Amino acid sequence: MVLPNTYAERNCSLTRALEVVGERWTLLIVRDAFHGVRRFGDFATQLGIPRAVLTARLKTLVREGVLVREEDAAGLVEYKLTDRGIALWPVVRAMMHWGDESYSPAGVKRALRHDADNGLIGADNKCQICGELVPVPDIRIEAGPGFAPSAAELDPVSEAMIQPRRLLEPIVTGRAAQA
Amino acid sequence: MVLPNTYAERNCSLTRALEVVGERWTLLIVRDAFHGVRRFGDFATQLGIPRAVLTARLKTLVREGVLVREEDAAGLVEYKLTDRGIALWPVVRAMMHWGDESYSPAGVKRALRHDADNGLIGADNKCQICGELVPVPDIRIEAGPGFAPSAAELDPVSEAMIQPRRLLEPIVTGRAAQA
DNA sequence: TCGTCTCAGTTCAGTGATTGAACCAACCGT
DNA sequence: ACGGTTGGTTCAATCACTGAACTGAGACGA
Known part of the structure; x- marks a missing residue:
């Protein structure tokens, strides 16, 4: 969600925040993460979100430092909230x-x-x-x-x-x- | 932004909130309203939002009781935050x-x-x-x-x-x- | 009365994002 | 060797957004 507006516009923290968590589904993914959901398949079935969209959203959340993608002991992928992600709790x-x-x-x-x-x-x-x-x-x-x-x-x-x-x-x- | 999910999903206040203010541009419109912007043309130029989208967003914000549309003394249209809209300030x-x-x-x-x-x-x-x-x-x-x-x-x-x-x-x- | 301006929209073709369903490749345990 | 689980990818159809032009009503001045 690029919002290529005026410079004054870019000078707004809300705009920046919305570029990260303002897209469809994103905040619901974050909420699920607060609830303890960590796995790709669990996000997909719980939210009913198309898997392609989920892939894209997880990717930007990881890129923006809201989630980390790592593998657990058994080699399964986990998406976990970072400190920056946890800082989204007030939102x-x-x-x-x-x-x-x-x-x-x-x-x-x-x-x-x-x-x-x-x-x-x-x-x-x-x-x-x-x-x-x-x-x-x-x-x-x-x-x-x-x-x-x-x-x-x-x-x-x-x-x-x-x-x-x-x-x-x-x-x-x-x-x-x-x- | 209809999110037709499971019943458990609908049982979530966040989902309901996102149906109102979760669409692209919507929260930026609300922020501008907090800044004192009230007129259609001012929202349009300040945000750089396509006018058709602005029309649609203002319509749902009015329908959901976040804004009221009324005319000032000179007959010009004004969109103003309601109490429910002002309650969005913490967000x-x-x-x-x-x-x-x-x-x-x-x-x-x-x-x-x-x-x-x-x-x-x-x-x-x-x-x-x-x-x-x-x-x-x-x-x-x-x-x-x-x-x-x-x-x-x-x-x-x-x-x-x-x-x-x-x-x-x-x-x-x-x-x-x-x- | 005419032309121009402001204002709040509408219209529409082109583009981009989302959807849903199917497919795929590793890996696991048996 | 095989079926199940997991984490994705692919793709056509649909839907939403974009940008630019247009409309119509009222105000304003000459």
Whole structure:
């Protein structure tokens, strides 16, 4: 998504950010990565994204330093958030919050809690019990009051993603789950 | 941008948010609206967006309740942020912040200040002088250390946008400026 | 009244991106 | 040797975006 605008335009951090995470699917891939998805096939089935597009998006996310591509012990490919990727959490959080407050009258679809003391995390990213700023790996995400559970059969990855779990905790499926 | 995914997928506030503000150009339009741009022609020239796309985007933003389309005293069309639109500020802010911290080593391109006491506004949206949460209309945006001023001639709207100014304060140009 | 200007769009052919489905090459365990 | 898993690639059809020209309504001045 090249936006070849005026120089003044280029002088905008938002434009630069959107060149990286502004394309279709990209932020959903990043969100899945926060949920612990790491494998090509898991992104593909969970998001329903065409594999060719997924290839392209992963490539730019790696090039821009948001994800790293590496192989695990068994030689399977893993895409993991870098520090720069984890720094996108406030963006994902802000969008989720806006989506909830604008379009989910029954309450938030996902609640965020401080894993240590179970405190709800507010819009300021502080735990309502201990008052601390909660670092991303200590955040637990779980179904909130606005969540409507699905009756349909889910693939293993979607199944894992609706369970309460800490962010960044890897979801392990398929061959890797045997080991 | 319809994302017809699984039911579990639809159960995600991020997906819903991206359906509204996830399309190309949309968030840039919203940012311009925060800067005080209100008129069709001003969006078009400032962003360099094709007018047909601008028409489509403004239409969905109005339909989704992010902008209102109304006519001013002189009968000119104005697009203004609604409360729901203003609630997008944390999203824009988080993206700008990520863009700055990832890609602007010389410092932020735009600094945000509390207009009342001139205090810098931190990542938590609090004024570093008075400690208050600063409401959007009281935020002043101005060039930061990472801003590289342009030598080129700018259109009047871009010119106005690089001056320090409060958010939401309308930029008035053209025929409306005579009145 | 005429011509010109501003403003907010519409129209349309050309180009580029996305989609969905099929295909492919390694590798693994048996 | 074989089927399953994994991480892709390929390709035609569709869809969205682009840029430039055009339209129509109202304002303005002569």
